[in-house]
Amino acid sequence: MSWRICRCAAGTVVALAFFLLPTVAGAQSFDFDTGNAAFEVTVPAVVPAFLEVSPGLNDATLVLRFTTLTTNAWFDAIAPYHPTAVGVYSHLGRRPPHERTDRNRNIALLYATYHVFNSLFPHRADDWRQMLLAVGLDPDDDRTNVSSPIGIGNRAGKAIVAAREHDGMNQLGDEGGRLYNRQPYADTTGYQPVNTAYELVDPSRWQPLLVPDRLGIFRIQQFVTPQLAVTRPYSYDDPSIFSSPPPVDSSPASPGYQTQADEVLAASAALTDHQKMSAEFFDNKIGSLGGVDFFLLADRGLSLEEFVFLDFLTQFAAFDAAIATWNEKTRHDAVRPVTAIGYLYGDAPVTAWGGPGRGTVSDLPANQWRSYLTTADHPEYPSGSTCFCTAHAQAARRFLGSDELGWSVPVPQGSSRVEPGVTPATDIVLEWSTWSEFEQQCGQSRLWGGVHFQAAIDAAHALCTSVADTAYEFIQWHIEGKRGPRP
């Protein structure tokens, strides 16, 4: 795995290293009685697959799907070993108290995860076999009797696969009846931007950008997975029950159009090392939103069961919030800062960050400005990343019953991906004493990164707090083992 990690620039390594390094070593001598196979075995096994799909771990709609289905496998596999819990996609009865051991939970969740990984990443089937073989389990053991944790795991995993392979995300590329040359995750909604990369027809609407790919090769953005808006959520039925006010300042008719663009330029001109590294940190969804749960595992001494409950909740809360957000992104189809700035100022000089290693400059032609973070391939409003942080924070806050967090992440000198070797100028530490600070910094980092207006951050915060509350009710319902319609 070493070269895959090496290919990520330094920032990713930093964000990943703190949970990867001890884990990979641990898998070789995994202790079923006292260990946590979710964290120690499945996470290090799957990270290379995540990196293959999303080298910056910032393609959030895909990364969130992977983490949600993975943690769903853990949850459904261990539910039968809890006094009351039931799985989301399988109801396998209740195992007697003497079977409620971490050994059984670990075995069950490994088999469940094995099936989910094979569904999500079938081209890596050998990796998933090896994941089980490395801890002494037989990937060909297909028993289904619930008296064995292997049977529990097989049934729980297969039920999730059956429920989620055709949930609207077009994971297999066959939705709409495609028989040949399947295109996994291709749009099924027929989304078309009103602007092209070449012509800004409507400066209030999203414009796909012409972006460099490899040296000399350019590509035009395509809205990533618009069909997320019609994907089946976990905790509610219809995403339109969650909505954001229209982004009125995204219309050039509003005086706020220029005001909010100027606010992005001012933030770009005033970037601190702390802001730059915060922006990079929160852009990496595994390092930030995976990382914080792994931190809690160690810091709070969570049991296997507590960790699984918390991690599944925070992941599907963000997943469900993403569905609502994508529904709103499609509806508002709002312009990104880089487009608005070019529209407003053309080649007139502005004061802003002048690009990697250039610092703040005052003679920057506006249409040569770039956002510190890469502007993602979807409409601007509401902010997706703010949403995911908010949903995660609110879900964790409710589950843990406290706003306290107390996490800090050291960031070595020069470890920036955007300005490698240069930023930060000295070793710094990112720290959040509360979940409120965490979500607030995450949201503002999208403004610092130049990829969102303030309104999109504020809207996402409101929207996704609501979704997280719904998600929390959903997990409680399943932990308490209730049936029938939810309240």
Place this chain on the structure above:
Amino acid sequence: MSWRICRCAAGTVVALAFFLLPTVAGAQSFDFDTGNAAFEVTVPAVVPAFLEVSPGLNDATLVLRFTTLTTNAWFDAIAPYHPTAVGVYSHLGRRPPHERTDRNRNIALLYATYHVFNSLFPHRADDWRQMLLAVGLDPDDDRTNVSSPIGIGNRAGKAIVAAREHDGMNQLGDEGGRLYNRQPYADTTGYQPVNTAYELVDPSRWQPLLVPDRLGIFRIQQFVTPQLAVTRPYSYDDPSIFSSPPPVDSSPASPGYQTQADEVLAASAALTDHQKMSAEFFDNKIGSLGGVDFFLLADRGLSLEEFVFLDFLTQFAAFDAAIATWNEKTRHDAVRPVTAIGYLYGDAPVTAWGGPGRGTVSDLPANQWRSYLTTADHPEYPSGSTCFCTAHAQAARRFLGSDELGWSVPVPQGSSRVEPGVTPATDIVLEWSTWSEFEQQCGQSRLWGGVHFQAAIDAAHALCTSVADTAYEFIQWHIEGKRGPRP
């Protein structure tokens, strides 16, 4: 370097292995008196940089630029050691007979290449230093006196860099006066397609395709380097002196529109293993067009000087032919087969290759058809790859004075990149007894690959034979050391 090679699928490994493997080993004990530093030292050093830009080595406009400037460095560096030759971008006088040794030629071309590599791939500066250090040369030796081969090499290399960094290709990303956030190789011509990926406004014109990138990530094609049409050629001034007849069958008003689309479908339905592997072989420009020159080096026992003359000629002949072809591609802006087939037949069933491992099927909805080769990101007419093979073949034929070739390439079972493990079903051999066979198979392989109509192949053959004749006159002029206006 091993992981980079591994990341290419099997087909590339096959095509590269025959010249890479012995070469890398040889560099460590390079013999300046009897060796060929161009082939043994610079080629293995630069291949990783090529692969970084073009993992399939099929982004022809970029790959050709790299090979042309590299071989130009070799040529200009050794010209002073020839009785009459003069460099293209430096006239460094004539060295006396006792200095006309391969030791001096090797040293001179290594320094010249060092400067060109630093210009083309500045982010790999450490690699280029290492290239010289590995054979005992000092990358910091910046002498410029022509009595030393180091001075010859430094001056020859720097002159090429000075002449080519602003030749119209926008290599540095600063053409048009861009000061900040340079975009190397970005279009400077303002090309805009009339069709979008979403809407076919004019079925005679090129449509950028929506193509999968990484799993779940899609992108829209952008015409690759339209500014190649306004880049300065070596051997002529104005590309409009070379032209192709209009592609009349690319208009839906012509009955030929359907006929030529049906011809592509029929070829797709009848694909043999030999055709599939020929298509893959010629798609890789280093394996095919680099490889054939490396074959000649060994097979004909070419001297260092003969090899450099031949390889520079064949590369810039294709480079100059590419400029004329890009000028015509822009002018005709013609539709690709995949677009025409979808336009003609929609979701009606056709008989064709059904995708990797599916063989020929008769119930394939036309708009689910895919070309065996990836359809490249530029308009269809004339065929670029046919052009490059033709120019290469014609230039080599004239230089060598014979149509004889006699090259064969073994292709192991299952080494296909498109159908790994499956195609070819048995070990096969691709072989070409003459240059005429080589260029003819290369051209037809674009029809087999589903990416071109026959008319584009025929047009490219005519167009690029003419350019190659002009290129041959240009190299003769420089080998004979003539000055003043060319005839």
